[in-house]
Amino acid sequence: MTIGRLIAVNLVHEVIRGPTRWTAIDKRPVGGVVEVGELGLVGDRQCDTRYHGGPDKALYAYASEDAAWWADELDRDIPPGLFGENLTTSGLDITGAVIGERWRIGGPKHGILVEVRSPRTPCGNLSGRMGIHRFHHRFANTGRVGAYLKVLESGSVREGNRITVVHKPDHGPTIGQLSSGA
Template sequence: MSGVLVAVNVVHELIRGPTRWTAIDKRPVNGPVSVGVLGLIGDRQCDTRYHGGPDKALYAYAAEDADWWAAELGREIPPGLFGENLTTRGLDVTGAAVGERWRIGEVLVEVRSPRTPCGNLSGRMGIRRFHQRFARTGRVGVYLKVLQTGTIQAGDPITLDADA
């Protein structure tokens, strides 16, 4: 299994969600981005009870699933719209197994869990209860733990690391 990192997305601005402040407004950045054990340097999570921490340091979403949503909703779904840090292409992110390890450039990550979307996703999309619809499709992306830090950038290859 291999793919490519389409975009690296960090918080653009904090916005007021339906119930709390959120850092879901993520947008692509150019050039290399440092990755620490708690995620991308320059990114942020607001509600750390549910977001962030070592087991949710990064959130990955497949461009193929974003393309599916674009057709389903009849609108563009640019990288970062769903709050993902990493937009991928060529990986079966939806079918990724917990414990699976990916090498992204010089960084090593481990799939820890699928995303459980909250109401802030509905607010971001401007669609009432969208987070529930999003969850029902199973196209939710995955949270990743950083096992080896380094730098990544759009265009980096992503490979399944069978040796890790």
Template sequence: MSARLVSVNVVHELIRGPTRWTAIDKRPVDGAVEVGELGLAGDRQCDTRYHGGPDKALYAYAAEDAEWWASELDRDIPPGLFGENLTTRGLDITGALIGEQWTIGGILVEVRSPRTPCGNLSGRMEIKRFHHRFAETGRVGAYLKVLQPGRVCAGDRIEIVHRPDGARTIGDAARRS
């Protein structure tokens, strides 16, 4: 089975997190979405000290990891619940190498870093200190840099086009943070 984009998720509404406003409420959208060097058209980040920018233009999360969490928490984890822009299937994001490059539909991206979850994730999940538990698993997803802008759409094929030698995985980098 080839890797695919399950959904493209943009901010639905800004919500008040435990300490500040957040754009974590991402939900799937229909059709193709333009992707520029700073992310998806129609998306937003609130606290740009920690979110967004060229090295964190997109946040990708694997449906398989969301399913693992659904089992762990005994609840539904729909696409976008963790605040991801791209929900994937058939792509091991936890095992992705920092510096790895993927084509997704009409774009080229590079894996830059693991997500460092904050208290807004705990607030979104309504589970005290969940962001610590999330980080400890290494199943945190990856921030992506856009190397070639274009368009993406649910159903687009994802292909790994470069894997650097000797790089750490997202999971290892997350657990050492």
């Protein structure tokens, strides 16, 4: 059983005009308990619900280990939320997560149960956020894109919560394989 930690819960700080459309990619860590419903974190926002949000993309999780890889690659700081993720994790291989994998975040009484549904498909707004032309293509090609999660059981989360992989399918594509075309 894999156990990780939730190192940041990130909510929209400001809705901004990106290169392709209005975006809520500017997410930053918040303290305290944050309620989670079927459509994600209470107090968060998605601007273009054709591509973001909805039950199968209620939460976006990104691994701090992948953020550290990008920090080395780009020679810059990658703080929690910079890529627009709601949940920044530690100790979980999100790139290697199998579609259908389930995670318990927090305890069984107040925590949440989520299912890995798909990799993020980044758009030009990520390039605008990073200030790097066509960065979203480079990001996608690495397979280090993070995962969209479906909320199976609502509850609440907070920084420091334990994340336990409670179910992992025996086979199936991983986030990295689906993203990079491997």
